[in-house]
Amino acid sequence: MSSNLELKLGQAWSKPPFIKSPVLRWTLVICVLLYLVAAFSSIEVNWSRVYDGLEHGWRFVLAFASPDLSSRATDIREGLIESAVITMASTAVGIALSVPIGLGAANNISILPVYLLCRGIITFSRALNEIVLAILLVAIFGFGPLAGFLTLSFATIGFLSKLLAEEIENIDKIQAEAVRSTGATWLQRFDYGIFPQVLPRLIGLSMYRLDINFRESAVLGLVGAGGIGATLNTAFDRYEFDTAAAILLVIIGTVMVLEYLSGIVRFKMR
Amino acid sequence: MVVLKKNDLKVWQRRDRKAQFKIWASWLFGAAIFMWSWQQISEVTTWFFVWDAPRIAADIGSRAMPPRWEYLSTLWRPLWDTLNIATLGTVLALLMAVPIAFMAARNTTPSTLFVRPFALLVIVSTRSINSLIWALLLVAIIGPGVFAGLIAIGIRSIGFCAKLLYEAIEEIDYTQVEAITATGASRWQVMTYGIVPQIMPAFAGIAIFRWDINLRESTVLGLVGAGGIGLQLQGSLNTLAWSQVSLILVVILAAVVVSEAVSAKARGAII
Numbered sequence: 435m436s437s438n439l440e441l442k443l444g445q446a447w448s449k450p451p452f453i454k455s456p457v458l459r460w461t462l463v464i465c466v467l468l469y470l471v472a473a474f475s476s477i478e479v480n481w482s483r484v485y486d487g488l489e490h491g492w493r494f495v496l497a498f499a500s501p502d503l504s505s506r507a508t509d510i511r512e513g514l515i516e517s518a519v520i521t522m523a524s525t526a527v528g529i530a531l532s533v534p535i536g537l538g539a540a541n542n543i544s545i546l547p548v549y550l551l552c553r554g555i556i557t558f559s560r561a562l563n564e565i566v567l568a569i570l571l572v573a574i575f576g577f578g579p580l581a582g583f584l585t586l587s588f589a590t591i592g593f594l595s596k597l598l599a600e601e602i603e604n605i606d607k608i609q610a611e612a613v614r615s616t617g618a619t620w621l622q623r624f625d626y627g628i629f630p631q632v633l634p635r636l637i638g639l640s641m642y643r644l645d646i647n648f649r650e651s652a653v654l655g656l657v658g659a660g661g662i663g664a665t666l667n668t669a670f671d672r673y674e675f676d677t678a679a680a681i682l683l684v685i686i687g688t689v690m691v692l693e694y695l696s697g698i699v700r701f702k703m704r
Numbered sequence: 705m706v707v708l709k710k711n712d713l714k715v716w717q718r719r720d721r722k723a724q725f726k727i728w729a730s731w732l733f734g735a736a737i738f739m740w741s742w743q744q745i746s747e748v749t750t751w752f753f754v755w756d757a758p759r760i761a762a763d764i765g766s767r768a769m770p771p772r773w774e775y776l777s778t779l780w781r782p783l784w785d786t787l788n789i790a791t792l793g794t795v796l797a798l799l800m801a802v803p804i805a806f807m808a809a810r811n812t813t814p815s816t817l818f819v820r821p822f823a824l825l826v827i828v829s830t831r832s833i834n835s836l837i838w839a840l841l842l843v844a845i846i847g848p849g850v851f852a853g854l855i856a857i858g859i860r861s862i863g864f865c866a867k868l869l870y871e872a873i874e875e876i877d878y879t880q881v882e883a884i885t886a887t888g889a890s891r892w893q894v895m896t897y898g899i900v901p902q903i904m905p906a907f908a909g910i911a912i913f914r915w916d917i918n919l920r921e922s923t924v925l926g927l928v929g930a931g932g933i934g935l936q937l938q939g940s941l942n943t944l945a946w947s948q949v950s951l952i953l954v955v956i957l958a959a960v961v962v963s964e965a966v967s968a969k970a971r972g973a974i975i
Contacts, residue, residue: 484847487845526738565924573764574760574764575753656927
């Protein structure tokens with residue numbers, strides 16, 4: 435130790451590197467550089483088009499200063515209501531389906547075949563991209579909010595039941611056992627021993643999912659699945675930047691309000 | 705404890721009447737909202753198409769199977785573009801997220817009154833708009849192509865990265881910062897030697913996490929013309945080439961699985 439110190443005396447201290455092994459460090463650096471060169475050389479940027487577009491962009495930024503809510507007010511209102519309807523309905527159905535699936539996917543209270551089935555559903559739902567699913571459902575069920583509703587309900591299952599299952603796996607066993615020792619039936623055991631323990635978390639997650647579903651429902655309209663996204667798409671197609679800016683501001687505002695409300699609910703439930 | 709008396713028999717109740725009533729009322733309210741929502745959806749739905757759906761689904765399924773494997777050779781380039789959009793977009797987002805995170809964190813912000821609300825506004829507004837909408841916007845502004853997708857992913861990820869990063873900055877151990885300050889270090893030196901080493905693991909974790917999400921999102925950006933494999937998906941959908949669609953979906957699924965494996969491995973190596 436002391437000889438080590440002797441050696442270092444008189445030398446200026448330098449910061450230890452983030453990755454200790456020099457071989458690994460330099461290979462990583464070289465790989466990253468090679469990748470960046472390859473990536474940048476394969477991107478074609480039409481700079482003159484970009485330069486022309488900056489004017490459009492500036493107009494769009496200016497449009498945020500004077501958003502036009504009035505000229506397409508009915509479209510915006512209808513789109514917003516449809517988005518809200520899709521959000522609420524899909525969140526409700528999603529929660530109703532997530533609770534049994536979440537129970538089945540918790541390995542401390544489920545049996546193996548049910549566990550595997552429920553985990554399979556969850557994995558499938560998480561792997562499918564929402565937009566892709568919406569496209570397929572629009573092709574099958576036709577244009578309109580039904581496709582969006584089904585998409586978001588299915589996406590909610592993957593999110594909510596996975597987190598709910600994890601929560602059930604982490605519950606305090608003693609409480610569940612105490613309820614069981616009174617001779618409670620399976621349903622009573624669930625109702626009095628397990629459910630009260632996960633309820634606050636379930637409500638918090640549901641509020642969070644409501645928030646996510648609203649954001650997603652704003653996009654689903656782009657592929658024809660209803661909601662405010664369709665209105666937004668039309669506005670962009672017509673280069674009506676002031677209307678588009680108004681819609682975006684409405685979305686941002688709603689998301690902020692929802693986030694605030696879900697924050698309050700989650701805080702109260704704790 | 706709530707006890708109900710019934711013919712001199714004491715029966716335990718979970719809640720008193722008022723609490724029970726409140727719960728029933730909220731259930732009723734929720735059910736009413738749901739029924740109203742369902743009615744709204746049902747009104748604008750063409751139910752004939754829905755009853756016809758199983759037949760249509762079977763029809764599409766039969767057309768989609770088997771996937772047209774020879775189409776795979778034209779998919780490598782879009783896949784490479786998708787990877788570039790996700791990776792370069794994440795890099796771009798991190799470059800912009802770092803200063804914003806430092807501006808938003810309570811302990812490092814230059815001014816709580818002016819700079820912090822601005823940084824928080826940037827975080828909220830970039831986070832609440834989906835990358836597909838950003839892409840739509842950027843395609844309208846700078847024209848279709850990979851570049852628009854890259855910028856869209858970059859902008860969309862700023863809020864996410866900056867939010868997680870500023871929370872990490874607010875949770876640092878302050879004694880280390882004080883120790884560096886005590887040596888007479890300047891403001892920047894305190895930052896590089898006192899704060900940055902503490903948030904480095906969180907930073908790497910956030911970068912990998914976001915890269916994983918971005919890869920998923922960039923697969924569909926092509927639907928609005930912003931490059932990547934989504935462009936091929938859109939083309940195949942428009943020409944009703946279902947066997948190509950199924951192949952593209954398989955490729956996307958494989959890409960997502962691979963990215964998840966890579967990010968899990970990278971996260972394991974860091975933490």
